[in-house]
Amino acid sequence: MASSRIPVIAAAVKERLQVAAIDFGTTYSGYALSFRSDFLDDPLKIMTNQWKTGAGRPASLKTSSCILFRPDQSFDSFGFEAEDKYAELAMDENHFDWYYFKRFKMLLYENMDLNRGTMLKDDKRKEMPAMTVFTEGIRYLKCQLIQLCEERSLGF
Template identity: 55%
Template structure:
């Protein structure tokens, strides 16, 4: 018997979120999917997913997740009270090809403090699960967890050990094994695209879903999949889903590397360590600006450099200022 509701948790490298589909709505429209919006406390950043960050207090008790964790940790850093807290940010890809992965594997937080990875991952999954249930019960009264089929997405490049790790993390927060499906991210995206009205008929101006025999490719930064629609409407895999560690965090890493190349690696290390609030705010500003970039954008993208970064540079380079070094940088256009 089909589940009354299918709930999916997208545990992303940079952002995470959830969505759910009710059976009676799915039968009418497969694209009828419920989500939620998350709002950051600063930068007015609104999105369908929240930042993949988990914050634990000094006793290793869970405090918050997502934008809320970012805000709390940033505020603690302003008062220099963050040192005993555990802040994990963008930690998902530590599972990528980690051959010695076990339930006892430790993961380092923002300051190098260690905690069991299974606890960090399961806490994040548990938070998203609870938020989904709260949102769902607002729309459908009387829903029980036994009525729900859970889907947890993972990258196609992960090995079986990493996938099993995620399954066990989900089971730790009450998701039953027989009610949990581990799905590859690019395959989930392909199944969604299968129903999108993006195909234009040659003999008309109408749009419809892909027809039998047609092939299509879905490219999602780090993951690629190629499918063909079969006569019965199912999909045939033409190439095994694959990809690489090419997600948004690579862009963020290159951005901080660019800044380090301009002001000096030692300056960036000191700035990011001693001015945590400003550093996190700078990264959030970068995330906001990334969302407005498009092929049609033909103008400069401006960032406000924190005063603390300029002060750190001056401390490390007496007699010089950040404006002069920026104007002389090889990256200047």
């Protein structure tokens, strides 16, 4: 029975018009996408985002793997935007109730018993569920990818 599904799946993959990937890295994160027609002409033709950086840094193909949550644990910002906002909050000493995670992927290596209830500690040792931190990071990158497609009128 499983072998009869393989041709159907292979045919569906051949019909894909676009492929997208998210690179959720330890230090930097980003995404890329490619269209089948572009791939057939030039496999190296890939679209990525040009991240706007603060503090006089040049544009980058990836953004920092940092995430900032408000005191009520709702998502605020990701990447260079999170770094800049947190720095502003800290300069005014208004950062104490906020949650700031930098290189949070590495925090998982400290815990040998990972489960859905795993907690991560931010830069001030305040805890939030790892599931929330990673979910919001991936959601942000996905939304940015969709926005790139909309801005470039790609019709997807």
